[in-house]
Amino acid sequence: MAIKERVSLFKRYSDERIHQVEPFRTYYLIMEGTNTEPQYFWHLDRFLAKHRVRNNVKLVFLDRTHTDRGRNTPRQLFTFLREWRKENKDENAIYCMVFDRDSYKAYENPAEAYLAFVRRVKATAVRMIVTSPCFEIWLLLHRERAVAEYIWPDSRNIFLNRRLNSRYTYLSKLVQDVFGFxxxxxxPAEIVEKVDVALAQAGFLTSDVEEMAYEIGENVSAFIKELCFDPRDLR
Known part of the structure; x- marks a missing residue:
């Protein structure tokens, strides 16, 4: 196993005011995808920093090295992350893995296999950031009225997310048709400018990782809200 770090750091407050906010938090993220998810989170990171809505958070993106790039099943990501946590020895950090429920659709019993894995991870210190069927459902939420106009009317096809050809699954083709990429x-970086739209619509879908075995859903929104949380609002 080999992992390399890419660090993103933004201090929202000047040093003399650090004592007024929560202790500095570090999030380590490893992602199943090598294109869609990393690009989105890098764009989001820059967007939040630009608009000064990050609260003394350090994001560390964990990349598999070239020799490990093909090892991207949820089980392998989980193993990578647990080994990294042991080596890193940062017990106060939050260790997150980003993956799709779709990763289990080739199993004889997809829901059973997915749930067995989720319940195993729940018993550990690893945080799961999950999309059902895949990360494209989160992207789709960035379009106004996406739930009412695209997701609910076509929920069966979206949940199954069959592969159409070598370029597209059902949902990636829908994203192409709606957004043009x-x-x-x-x-594109511009999509994160509509993150508030996505956060508002996320409430119409489940955020429970176990319910995602049978439903369309995501908990990316909960993670983003956590990044944006400002403890001064509680004062």
């Missing part, structure tokens, strides 16, 4: 190859 293929999320499997590139995610």
């Amino acid at each position: 293929n999320p499997k190859t590139s995610v």
